Amino acid sequence: MQTITIVEDEQDIREELTILLESSGYNVNAITDFRDVDKQIFELHSDLVLLDVNLPEEDGYTICRKIRKSLQTPIIFITSLNTPMDELKALSLGGDDYITKPYNIPVMMARINRLLLRNQSTQEDTIEVKGSIVHVLKSTIEYEGKTEELTKNELKILTCLARKPGEIVSRADIIEYLWDTQVYIDDNTLSVNITRLREKLDNLGLENLIQTKRGMGYKI
Numbered sequence: 289m290q291t292i293t294i295v296e297d298e299q300d301i302r303e304e305l306t307i308l309l310e311s312s313g314y315n316v317n318a319i320t321d322f323r324d325v326d327k328q329i330f331e332l333h334s335d336l337v338l339l340d341v342n343l344p345e346e347d348g349y350t351i352c353r354k355i356r357k358s359l360q361t362p363i364i365f366i367t368s369l370n371t372p373m374d375e376l377k378a379l380s381l382g383g384d385d386y387i388t389k390p391y392n393i394p395v396m397m398a399r400i401n402r403l404l405l406r407n408q409s410t411q412e413d414t415i416e417v418k419g420s421i422v423h424v425l426k427s428t429i430e431y432e433g434k435t436e437e438l439t440k441n442e443l444k445i446l447t448c449l450a451r452k453p454g455e456i457v458s459r460a461d462i463i464e465y466l467w468d469t470q471v472y473i474d475d476n477t478l479s480v481n482i483t484r485l486r487e488k489l490d491n492l493g494l495e496n497l498i499q500t501k502r503g504m505g506y507k508i
Contacts, residue, residue, distance in 0.1 A: 290404055291315040293334040295325055295351065296366070297343050301389075305338060305366075312397060322346075326354035334361060336404055339383075341367040341374070349381055356382035362403045366391060402465050405451060417450045417508060420494060429492065436488040441466065441473060441481045449498060449508045458505035482506070 292314050296302040302318050309316045317332050319325060322345045329337060329351075337355070341348035352363055362385075365378045370388040378386050385399055415422040420431035427443045428435050438446065448465050449457055459478060466473045473481070482498065489497050499507050 289313065289315050290335040291317060291332070292400070293317040293319065293329055293332050293337045295319050295322075295329075295337060295343065295348070296340045297322060298340075308393065308397065309400075325351050329355055329361070330359065335407070336362045336364065336400065338364050338366050338400075341365060341369050341378070349377060352378070352381045352383055362407050364400065364403065366396075398461070398464070405448065405465060415447060415450050417446070417453075418494070418497060420492065420497075422446060422450060429488070431492040431494055434492050436492055438485070438488065439481070441477070442485045442488070445478075445481055445485060446498075449506060453508050456501050456505045456507045461505070 292309050294302055294305050294309075294316060296305065296318075302320075306316045306318050317334060319328055321328070322343050325343070325346065339348045339352060343351070348365060348367065352365075355361065355363065363383045364385040364387060365375075365383045366387045366389065367374070367378075368389045375386040384403055387396055387399065413423070413425055415424065417429075420429055422429050422438075422443070424443070424447065427438045427440070429438060429446065444466050445462060448462055459475065463473055463475065463478055486498055489495070497508060501507060
């Protein structure tokens with residue numbers, strides 16, 4: 289289970305975020321002592337940090353700068369500061385995303401999920417999928433001694449689904465995930481890539497690995 293650390297001094301918002309994230313299946317660390325926040329984050333080994341800017345001791349910008357000296361943990365700023373210069377400063381210091389308050393809950397959760405998926409994809413060399421092995425760095429899938437090469441789009445689609453086994457992933461979520469990782473893809477292109485990916489999986493003997501849920505999306 290992935291862990292998210294919340295750095296937010298407003299108790300109501302901190303508690304709301306904690307409930308939302310825990311109900312979505314994440315472990316949550318909520319920091320309440322705002323001295324040496326960067327050191328606390330180093331010790332918590334979280335998968336993602338939600339960071340406010342206006343904090344009692346050091347501001348979020350300073351904390352982000354300190355974290356980036358030794359950690360590449362994804363950081364999402366969640367703040368009431370809503371000017372382009374504020375966002376530019378946050379991203380320039382190493383923030384991965386910037387969400388302004390009051391936040392839209394479904395959009396915020398989608399951004400958190402995509403960022404965690406993207407970060408996970410950069411850390412894993414292989415993914416096991418029902419007896420097969422996806423070699424991320426080689427962009428191949430291996431099953432029972434046979435191997436198929438995957439295009440960049442096919443690899444991204446397969447890993448997006450493989451990291452949520454048993455869950456339905458909507459077409460829109462797949463497209464947004466691919467766009468977020470700088471791979472342009474539209475709805476028609478997604479259909480073509482899914483078809484080609486299925487042909488390669490069939491060649492390996494992995495028929496019906498990707499299931500279509502009509503009107504909902506796909507799942508493995």
